[in-house]
Amino acid sequence: MNYIVLVKQVPDIKNIPNEAWDWEKGTLKRGLLDNVCNELDKQALTFALRMKEKHNGQTVSLTMGPPFAEEVLRYSLSIGADVGVLLTDRKLGGADTAATAYPLAQAIRKIEKEIFNGDKNYVIVSGMQSVDGDTAQVPPQIAEGLGIVHIAYATSFSFDNGNLRVERITRRGTETVTPENYPCMVTVTEWTQPLNASFSRTRWAYSQKLYQWSAADINADESHIGLTGSRTAVVRIFSPKEAIQRNCVFESDLGKLVRMLKESYTSKLEPAEEEEETPKYHLPEGKKSDYKGDIWIYAEQEGGEINPASFELLGKAIELASPLDEKVGAVLVGKDIKGLSKELIAYGADKVYIAEHELLENFLPVPYTKAASELIEKYKPQMMLFSATPLGRELAPRVAYRTSSGLTADCTGLDIVDFKRGDREFTGVLRQTRPALGGNIMASIITQNSTVQMSTARPGVMQALKPDNGRTGEVFEYAPRITESDLGARIVSAELHQLTSELKDAAVIVAGGSGCKTREGFDKCIPSLAESLGRFLGQEAMVGASRLAVESGFIDRSHQVGQTGQTVKPRVYVAAGISGAVQHLTGMQNSDIILAINKDPNARIFKVADFGIVGNLEEIVPELIKALNSQGA
Numbered sequence: 201m202n203y204i205v206l207v208k209q210v211p212d213i214k215n216i217p218n219e220a221w222d223w224e225k226g227t228l229k230r231g232l233l234d235n236v237c238n239e240l241d242k243q244a245l246t247f248a249l250r251m252k253e254k255h256n257g258q259t260v261s262l263t264m265g266p267p268f269a270e271e272v273l274r275y276s277l278s279i280g281a282d283v284g285v286l287l288t289d290r291k292l293g294g295a296d297t298a299a300t301a302y303p304l305a306q307a308i309r310k311i312e313k314e315i316f317n318g319d320k321n322y323v324i325v326s327g328m329q330s331v332d333g334d335t336a337q338v339p340p341q342i343a344e345g346l347g348i349v350h351i352a353y354a355t356s357f358s359f360d361n362g363n364l365r366v367e368r369i370t371r372r373g374t375e376t377v378t379p380e381n382y383p384c385m386v387t388v389t390e391w392t393q394p395l396n397a398s399f400s401r402t403r404w405a406y407s408q409k410l411y412q413w414s415a416a417d418i419n420a421d422e423s424h425i426g427l428t429g430s431r432t433a434v435v436r437i438f439s440p441k442e443a444i445q446r447n448c449v450f451e452s453d454l455g456k457l458v459r460m461l462k463e464s465y466t467s468k469l470e471p472a473e474e475e476e477e478t479p480k481y482h483l484p485e486g487k488k489s490d491y492k493g494d495i496w497i498y499a500e501q502e503g504g505e506i507n508p509a510s511f512e513l514l515g516k517a518i519e520l521a522s523p524l525d526e527k528v529g530a531v532l533v534g535k536d537i538k539g540l541s542k543e544l545i546a547y548g549a550d551k552v553y554i555a556e557h558e559l560l561e562n563f564l565p566v567p568y569t570k571a572a573s574e575l576i577e578k579y580k581p582q583m584m585l586f587s588a589t590p591l592g593r594e595l596a597p598r599v600a601y602r603t604s605s606g607l608t609a610d611c612t613g614l615d616i617v618d619f620k621r622g623d624r625e626f627t628g629v630l631r632q633t634r635p636a637l638g639g640n641i642m643a644s645i646i647t648q649n650s651t652v653q654m655s656t657a658r659p660g661v662m663q664a665l666k667p668d669n670g671r672t673g674e675v676f677e678y679a680p681r682i683t684e685s686d687l688g689a690r691i692v693s694a695e696l697h698q699l700t701s702e703l704k705d706a707a708v709i710v711a712g713g714s715g716c717k718t719r720e721g722f723d724k725c726i727p728s729l730a731e732s733l734g735r736f737l738g739q740e741a742m743v744g745a746s747r748l749a750v751e752s753g754f755i756d757r758s759h760q761v762g763q764t765g766q767t768v769k770p771r772v773y774v775a776a777g778i779s780g781a782v783q784h785l786t787g788m789q790n791s792d793i794i795l796a797i798n799k800d801p802n803a804r805i806f807k808v809a810d811f812g813i814v815g816n817l818e819e820i821v822p823e824l825i826k827a828l829n830s831q832g833a
């Protein structure tokens with residue numbers, strides 16, 4: 201078995217020098233940041249090298265970038281890769297994810313032919329996403345370009361009689377998946393400590409000749425690369441301060457902190473001052489929008505249950521459809537799912553498109569992409585929104601690539617605009633706003649030269665409407681052309697957990713993380729703090745947890761908050777011993793008031809908190825309970 205590892209040189213966003221901030225514009229001067237190897241790609245490299253220990257073969261490290269990106273290849277060789285390939289050409293610059301995936305897929309074909317001598321028995325491994333783009337779109341789009349399966353969110357692997365088995369994270373738990381054919385693509389999440397380089401191996405790495413290929417060497421069609429091949433364009437960059445306005449107040453006097461918390465809680469209960477209404481969009485007199493067709497959402501269902509994030513998408517789709525005078529459609533893919541159309545209509549869908557098939561019982565990226573893309577080709581919507589859930593982030597990139605559509609990941613804002621760029625005018629197009637560079641900047645993006653404008657939207661940000669069971673809509677049934685050979689992979693086993701809905705509706709949540717250290721530590725601090733805080737605020741409080749706390753066995757999965765847990769929006773959220781990983785923040789950052797307790801003053805959770813206590817939670821929590829009990833009395 202051979203291995204190709206995709207590595208990327210990225211700006212070091214963990215160490216941003218002061219002079220790199222443009223304080224006036226609120227943006228970052230990217231050129232002033234150091235360049236490092238993307239952390240998850242280091243993990244991918246380690247993952248591949250560990251596989252190679254079990255099944256010997258060649259490991260090729262592949263990167264696309266400017267000539268100085270060869271540094272990440274030298275690093276790869278020093279860790280254990282055998283060959284380095286640098287894809288470099290000015291023509292490849294300025295590419296979005298599709299225009300990055302296409303030349304990388306071409307380079308992989310050339311590696312197969314010229315380095316592996318036509319042997320198809322190889323695995324492509326990459327980090328799930330890079331810290332600069334944070335889109336997680338390139339690996340699935342490469343897989344779509346190559347027509348192969350990808351297994352995302354991989355956490356470990358094993359070989360069973362020579363067959364690769366990959367364990368991966370899903371929203372509902374974990375599953376073990378085995379590819380049916382090779383090559384296949386595996387994308388890795390946090391996995392293990394990256395390997396270290398020895399001095400002699402590093403010397404060897406710097407003495408090696410690297411392959412250096414241009415766009416012509418990989419036979420690239422110039423209409424698919426660089427700026428010309430990009431289907432999305434960044435039209436504005438601005439400071440996240442305009443979007444998220446939280447300034448953490450650190451307070452070590454817990455009596456004072458409790459009073460401030462109460463004041464803030466009470467003031468948020470009072471009716472907010474009339475907010476200035478953003479003017480509603482109207483198409484300019486006599487003009488038509490650039491794109492035509494309905495506004496679609498992908499209704500994510502697993503096990504016959506619709507993810508509530510899909511109802512939020514419907515709420516947004518109605519808002520976007522109204523000024524364009526278009527209808528709202530929802531796409532459902534799966535087995536035995538017809539019954540779900542009523543619910544989608546109640547939440548605002550005018551039309552429901554159902555792609556049902558025996559082989560679509562469980563989510564697998566290749567057949568689901570085929571089914572959704574066939575519907576798009578048949579009915580031609582102008583927009584399609586997916587939720588930025590693990591499933592949505594696996595499916596949307598492939599559907600976008602297959603249908604020649606631009607896709608923007610993890611949007612927190614979507615609206616319709618007209619604008620001018622150079623001598624090109626855009627009318628009635630979708631503006632997609634999202635955080636970038638680890639949340640350090642915000643970017644607004646539009647789709648160009650595309651069949652459909654596509655976005656994934658962060659769950660918990662858009663508003664679902666109240667369901668109206670009296671609503672009526674049209675249902676279209678479609679039989680997708682799927683065969684066994686389309687599956688690409690098989691789910692060997694799955695460990696599912698039940699999601700409860702109670703946390704989602706809680707007014708007060710106290711959540712504990714791995715900082716609680718043990719189950720006893722969690723039990724001692726978190727439920728008692730929840731009880732006291734609930735009593736103090738006159739609300740019932742519930743217990744939440746980070747994924748690591750759940751995986752460490754502190755509490756069961758139904759309490760997990762975050763991307764693969766529940767999205768919550770309580771009036772007060774307390775995060776105790778939680779670092780603030782983006783997957784956790786996704787599930788709770790829209791809470792009205794956030795209080796964080798952490799011993800690390802630089803923990804990311806403080807960036808989204810209103811109140812912060814720095815210290816050891818074993819000491820702080822009993823003191824805080826005392827302060828709550830005495831002030832509430």
Ligand SMILES: Cc1cc2nc3c(=O)[nH]c(=O)nc-3n(C[C@H](O)[C@H](O)[C@H](O)COP(=O)(O)OP(=O)(O)OC[C@H]3O[C@@H](n4cnc5c(N)ncnc54)[C@H](O)[C@@H]3O)c2cc1C
Pocket residue numbers: 353369389390590712713714715716745746747748749760761762763764765766776777778779780781782783784787797798799800803815816817818
């Ligand atoms: C696909 C995918 C989906 C995921 N989904 C989720 C999800 O839904 N929800 C989720 O939470 N995570 C999710 N994760 C995992 C996420 O990336 C983080 O690993 C996880 O959130 C970390 O949990 P934590 O903050 O409890 O632990 P850590 O990151 O280990 O942080 C522990 C924190 O506790 C602090 N601490 C330690 N000791 C003390 C003490 N004595 N007193 C005070 N503070 C202390 C530390 O300073 C640190 O900040 C997902 C990851 C992936 C790849």
